[in-house]
Amino acid sequence: MTSPDTETNTTETTAPDAAEKIADAVTEATSTDVAKAEVVEEEDPQTVVFSLVGFFLAYIPLVGVIVNGIAVAKAGKEGFDLFLAKWGLVLAILSTVGALILVGLGFWLGLEAGRSGM
Template identity: 80%
Template sequence: MTSPDTETNTPETSGNKADDIAGKLAEAVTEATQSDATSEAAEEEDPQTVVFSLVGFFMAYIPIVGVIVNAIAVAKAGKEGFDLFLAKWGLVLAILSTVGALILVGLGFWLGVEVGSSGM
């Protein structure tokens, strides 16, 4: 008789090779499933980083604010090791909208000066 302290969870060898192979296969599948679950849990994205990315992407068309929020989102994602496609595209769109707004303001100022100086 064995005491509960000396019992192990290893399958007893019954002499049947098919049973031994099936037992080893079941153990390998269990270990692989557990390691996949732990690696997926370790790679989950931080909800705050995702929120920054979404807010930054939607604020990309507000010239300076969009650049600031998206820069924070990209920096936060890089620091935590996440590759956030949305944050990078938001930053690109924010920079383009800021440059476009500056071009329009400059063009408006230039046209205003031209019309003001030639009209008098």
């Protein structure tokens, strides 16, 4: 049979094993949280600058479309969702279409004025 000393020794050897298992579990959980925190990506500053510049250049007809197109493409390629770049592209397209309409209207009115003046 076992003596009381032997039972105590087996209990003492399992207690440190349990403590080591708990310590390993805590270390693993902490390292997993740190790894998850490192996975978070920051937005590329160049993409943010393109979207801001494009948004402000949206009212210059063709330049705004080009710059905002680049900003939207870079944001999509890098996996970012840049709200400002998309709105800048929409405004630039509307501005370009509006400018083309005004140029066409001016050309048409100029032709009409030339015909009626003869």
